Amino acid sequence: MLSEFDVLVLGAGPSGSEAAWALARRGFSVGLLSDSLDSVYRLEEAAQEPPAGGLMAAAWSPDPWTLQRRAKYLLEAEPRLHLFQSSAAALLTEGERVRGVRTWEGLEYLAGAVVLAVGSFLGARLQSGDLQESAGRWGEAAYPDLYRDLRERGFEFAPAFYEVPARDGAPRYRVDFMRFSAGEWDPESFALRRYQGLFAVGRVTMGGLEPSQRARAGMRLGGELQPV
Numbered sequence: 001m002l003s004e005f006d007v008l009v010l011g012a013g014p015s016g017s018e019a020a021w022a023l024a025r026r027g028f029s030v031g032l033l034s035d036s037l038d039s040v041y042r043l044e045e046a047a048q049e050p051p052a053g054g055l056m057a058a059a060w061s062p063d064p065w066t067l068q069r070r071a072k073y074l075l076e077a078e079p080r081l082h083l084f085q086s087s088a089a090a091l092l093t094e095g096e097r098v099r100g101v102r103t104w105e106g107l108e109y110l111a112g113a114v115v116l117a118v119g120s121f122l123g124a125r126l127q128s129g130d131l132q133e134s135a136g137r138w139g140e141a142a143y144p145d146l147y148r149d150l151r152e153r154g155f156e157f158a159p160a161f162y163e164v165p166a167r168d169g170a171p172r173y174r175v176d177f178m179r180f181s182a183g184e185w186d187p188e189s190f191a192l193r194r195y196q197g198l199f200a201v202g203r204v205t206m207g208g209l210e211p212s213q214r215a216r217a218g219m220r221l222g223g224e225l226q227p228v
């Protein structure tokens with residue numbers, strides 16, 4: 001099966017969701033593909049105050065679960081946006097241009113531009129006490145295929161990690177993951193340099209370290225990107 005969008009956004013965390021919502025509201029058809037629709041716009045902790053714009057402002061609540069529920073509702077209500085659950089396993093390319101992605105089930109989705117907003121899930125290892133597993137967050141598996149595909153295409157990565165304190169019944173844990181190394185990505189245009197039409201935003205990049213900076217980057221990308 002082939003579906004076609006103006007833009008395909010991989011990862012419905014805050015940065016991908018913001019980008020997808022802004023693009024759809026600009027009139028583009030957008031596919032927002034994410035591993036789990038249970039974790040759309042999942043925040044690691046409550047945001048301190050509403051931002052000036054974007055999906056977070058429209059869905060605003062100081063309670064992260066309420067905000068998440070409202071954000072998902074707004075994404076689903078956006079007519080040009082199609083939100084669906086799957087895992088991107090490989091890019092589809094033609095020469096120097098990205099053409100879309102293939103999912104783990106073997107379905108192919110075509111797009112004029114592809115945005116990687118896959119957060120802390122590339123090459124991810126979660127550690128909590130003696131437990132170690134391939135996960136980008138507590139209870140959320142990280143599959144190896146996309147990372148392997150990007151490595152085989154020559155992309156270079158830099159190791160990163162983050163630590164989450166114990167809360168909501170989950171113990172303290174640490175995630176080691178990979179993000180694109182500085183030379184791969186242009187922070188002004190969000191472009192990844194190895195393929196035309198390929199972009200990255202959020203934690204998977206070397207962009208701003210503050211959580212709100214990463215999500216604001218999604219808003220900016222969504223406001224500026226011009227898919228071919």
Ligand SMILES: Cc1cc2nc3c(=O)[nH]c(=O)nc-3n(C[C@H](O)[C@H](O)[C@H](O)COP(=O)(O)OP(=O)(O)OC[C@H]3O[C@@H](n4cnc5c(N)ncnc54)[C@H](O)[C@@H]3O)c2cc1C
Pocket residue numbers: 010011012013014015016033034035036039040042043044045046047048050051056086087088089117118119120121136140146201202203204210211212213214215216
């Ligand atoms: C104004 C503002 C303030 C904020 N303040 C806070 C705050 O105070 N505290 C806070 O915790 N956060 C805050 N955030 C959110 C924060 O920016 C993000 O939680 C964090 O930076 C990571 O977001 P991300 O979108 O890069 O990645 P993630 O949230 O990790 O999302 C990545 C998504 O990609 C999916 N994925 C991974 N691999 C694949 C694949 N191969 N195929 C398909 N899907 C895949 C994952 O399942 C996941 O859902 C704020 C956001 C905004 C807008």
